[in-house]
Amino acid sequence: xxxxxxxxxxxxxxxxxxxxxxxxxxxxxxxxxxxxxxxxxxxxxxxxxxxxxxxxxxxxxxxxxxxxxxxxxxxxxxxxxxxxxxxxxxxxxxxxxxxxxxxxxxxxxxxxxxxxxxxxxxx
Amino acid sequence: xxxxxxxxxxxxxxxxxxxxxxxxxxxxxxxxxxxxxxxxxxxxxxxxxxxxxxxxxxxxxxxxxxxxxxxxxxxxxxxxxxxxxxxxxxxxxxxxxxxxxxxxxxxxxxxxxxxxxxxxxxxxxxxxxxxxxxxxxxxxxxxxxxxxxxxxxxxxxxxxxxxxxxxxxxxxxxxxxxxxxxxxxxxxxxxxxxxxxxxxxxxxxxxxxxxxxxxxxxxxxxxxxxxxxxxxxxxxxxxxxxxxxxxxxxxxxxxxxxxxxxxxxxxxxxxxxxxxxxxxxxxxxxxxxxxxxxxxxxxxxxx
Amino acid sequence: xxxxxxxxxxxxxxxxxxxxxxxxxxxxxxxxxxxxxxxxxxxxxxxxxxxxxxxxxxxxxxxxxxxxxxxxxxxxxxxxxxxxxxxxxxxxxxxxxxxxxxxxxxxxxxxxxxxxxxxxxxxxxxxxxxxxxxxxxxxxxxxxxxxxxxxxxxxxxxxxxxxxxxxxxxxxxxxxxxxxxxxxxxxxxxxxxxxxxxxxxxxxxxxxxxxxxxxxxxxxxxxxxxxxxxxxxxxxxxxxxxxxxxxxxxxxxxxxxxxxxxxxxxxxxxxxxxxxxxxxxxxxxxx
Numbered sequence: 001x002x003x004x005x006x007x008x009x010x011x012x013x014x015x016x017x018x019x020x021x022x023x024x025x026x027x028x029x030x031x032x033x034x035x036x037x038x039x040x041x042x043x044x045x046x047x048x049x050x051x052x053x054x055x056x057x058x059x060x061x062x063x064x065x066x067x068x069x070x071x072x073x074x075x076x077x078x079x080x081x082x083x084x085x086x087x088x089x090x091x092x093x094x095x096x097x098x099x100x101x102x103x104x105x106x107x108x109x110x111x112x113x114x115x116x117x118x119x120x121x122x123x
Numbered sequence: 124x125x126x127x128x129x130x131x132x133x134x135x136x137x138x139x140x141x142x143x144x145x146x147x148x149x150x151x152x153x154x155x156x157x158x159x160x161x162x163x164x165x166x167x168x169x170x171x172x173x174x175x176x177x178x179x180x181x182x183x184x185x186x187x188x189x190x191x192x193x194x195x196x197x198x199x200x201x202x203x204x205x206x207x208x209x210x211x212x213x214x215x216x217x218x219x220x221x222x223x224x225x226x227x228x229x230x231x232x233x234x235x236x237x238x239x240x241x242x243x244x245x246x247x248x249x250x251x252x253x254x255x256x257x258x259x260x261x262x263x264x265x266x267x268x269x270x271x272x273x274x275x276x277x278x279x280x281x282x283x284x285x286x287x288x289x290x291x292x293x294x295x296x297x298x299x300x301x302x303x304x305x306x307x308x309x310x311x312x313x314x315x316x317x318x319x320x321x322x323x324x325x326x327x328x329x330x331x332x333x334x335x336x337x338x339x340x341x342x343x344x345x346x347x348x349x350x351x352x353x354x355x356x357x358x359x360x361x362x363x364x365x366x367x368x369x370x371x372x373x374x375x376x377x378x379x380x381x382x383x384x385x386x387x388x389x390x391x392x393x394x395x396x397x398x399x400x401x402x403x404x405x406x407x408x409x410x411x412x413x414x415x416x417x418x419x420x421x422x423x424x425x426x
Numbered sequence: 427x428x429x430x431x432x433x434x435x436x437x438x439x440x441x442x443x444x445x446x447x448x449x450x451x452x453x454x455x456x457x458x459x460x461x462x463x464x465x466x467x468x469x470x471x472x473x474x475x476x477x478x479x480x481x482x483x484x485x486x487x488x489x490x491x492x493x494x495x496x497x498x499x500x501x502x503x504x505x506x507x508x509x510x511x512x513x514x515x516x517x518x519x520x521x522x523x524x525x526x527x528x529x530x531x532x533x534x535x536x537x538x539x540x541x542x543x544x545x546x547x548x549x550x551x552x553x554x555x556x557x558x559x560x561x562x563x564x565x566x567x568x569x570x571x572x573x574x575x576x577x578x579x580x581x582x583x584x585x586x587x588x589x590x591x592x593x594x595x596x597x598x599x600x601x602x603x604x605x606x607x608x609x610x611x612x613x614x615x616x617x618x619x620x621x622x623x624x625x626x627x628x629x630x631x632x633x634x635x636x637x638x639x640x641x642x643x644x645x646x647x648x649x650x651x652x653x654x655x656x657x658x659x660x661x662x663x664x665x666x667x668x669x670x671x672x673x674x675x676x677x678x679x680x681x682x683x684x685x686x687x688x689x690x691x692x693x694x695x696x697x698x699x700x701x702x703x704x705x706x707x708x709x710x711x712x713x
Contacts, residue, residue, distance in 0.1 A: 134600040338567050
């Protein structure tokens with residue numbers, strides 16, 4: 001499965017970024033082959049609606065699932081319209097992207113049931 | 124970590140003076156060395172005037188973009204002016220010029236310009252600062268006069284202040300909120316565990332209190348009320364109290380009209396440190412005591 | 427003559443000054459009063475207009491006709507606010523992000539986008555017992571953007587007199603960001619109400635700078651004169667900002683305003699002072 005993992009850097013060892021819309025980058029990993037690429041998040045510079053833009057971006061990357069720490073309601077709706085699964089990784093532990101992939105393979109990630117934070121005004 | 128936001132609806136009810144006093148009182152009690160302060164009133168950032176903090180870091184805040192027309196390639200067709208819904212493009216003796224203050228940053232003109240003569244440019248709209256105050260780190264910002272996006276700047280101030288509180292394991296984030304009910308208020312309220320409304324018993328204060336309480340409720344944050352300048356209009360106090368009672372909102376007490384508050388402001392001190400025995404100083408201390416009891420009880424949201 | 431009453435800091439007595447100025451002006455002129463503080467409109471509490479006209483306002487947001495849409499994604503790409511998402515064969519619109527600019531409608535190659543009004547507030551107007559034509563905007567709770575309502579309020583001519591009143595008075599919102607700028611745009615004079623405290627001074631500087639940027643002449647009213655310190659007076663002198671009126675701190679005034687009485691009703695001695703204030707403003711505009 002093609003996973004887009006929110007990341008704060010450009011490699012598999014980079015720390016996982018718990019934010020979705022404002023993540024620095026997305027690491028696209030094929031969980032079967034282990035092949036990965038990283039992509040700077042174009043929504044980082046957005047004045048508003050970063051989650052919507054990031055969701056469309058991961059859709060164009062061909063991701064089948066995303067892994068992040070939380071999803072705003074608009075990002076959630078956009079991902080869901082795109083048919084992309086929304087997984088949650090624990091936000092507080094300092095995982096690397098590679099460790100998040102391992103958690104996924106071990107079946108230890110949970111599905112995000114609904115928007116897990118209240119959007120662009122939230123702080 | 125608990126996040127407490129101080130709001131008012133109407134401006135000038137004494138919100139910032141009360142926040143400064145809370146910062147002082149917190150430094151004496153169970154929250155000593157546990158406080159991070161955030162001034163979310165970026166249009167009128169006044170908490171620093173009382174706390175006189177030491178500036179540690181300052182950076183530019185970039186807000187929205189504005190359109191800029193290249194006069195060399197512009198063919199003066201006027202399409203940009205006709206598509207602009209913000210009346211931000213004016214014709215001036217044949218040249219079309221963007222008024223950066225009116226420009227909303229929508230870029231509609233950019234896409235309609237037949238010669239590609241319009242580009243969007245990022246604007247610096249304010250500064251974001253981190254300071255050390257007597258009562259804990261202060262996160263604040265100044266929006267340049269006429270600047271845009273104050274909701275975004277409020278969000279930045281709060282996010283950084285919250286991250287600091289989590290990093291330093293400080294237990295209380297105290298946020299001085301903006302007046303009104305719009306975007307900056309929504310940004311200030313989001314994620315708060317508790318909102319304290321500082322109101323005044325005036326017809327205008329009561330009118331605005333209701334609207335602000337509706338806004339706070341709309342975003343699912345629990346609200347408490349304290350009444351400043353309470354002796355100005357006793358019937359107004361009764362009106363506020365019965366309104367709060369009917370809506371299940373706790374009132375934490377009253378603060379009398381006291382000109383010592385203005386003197387404390389001039390002295391650059393919190394009223395509770397400047398004249399702890401003044402009528403307002405005593406009353407604010409009593410409100411703070413009840414407020415901390417509630418704060419201890421309130422269940423911290425998953426943040 | 428269009429006068430904006432602004433303050434930066436809230437609670438300095440902006441509405442007190444604006445309403446008293448309107449009441450005094452109405453004795454000799456046709457007056458239109460626009461309460462531009464759409465987040466917290468209070469002037470009606472002092473002027474008691476009989477509202478008889480109501481209109482809902484908001485912004486025009488897109489709606490996409492699924493029959494005509496080819497999901498090319500052009501609308502989503504031009505939207506600077508990410509209010510539209512096109513994913514696969516689905517189009518999503520997020521009204522709370524939309525600024526109503528119409529760019530998506532213009533770029534759609536299939537003309538699949540039409541627009542509908544998304545209501546974010548209302549305008550009300552009526553006449554006060556003194557004959558002042560009064561209009562206010564009221565933003566709905568939970569709405570973030572005041573400026574679109576303000577823009578409509580400024581243009582709104584509910585009755586004939588508002589088309590060309592002798593004097594238009596706009597009561598500005600507090601602060602120093604976009605809504606204040608929008609209130610001042612198209613005005614002739616800015617009356618800055620402040621109080622002589624460090625907070626008052628700090629916020630006066632912010633709002634005086636906006637008037638300066640817009641090239642508008644300005645004058646200052648110092649309210650609650652006698653409290654605080656002298657720094658506002660010194661600032662005005664340094665920056666050639668004329669102090670047009672000082673209103674001393676009096677507990678009776680504060681109490682009367684708390685009850686919803688205007689200043690000139692409470693202390694009639696202020697009538698000639700406000701009349702003089704109006705004369706000073708017109709004299710400054712004539713020269």
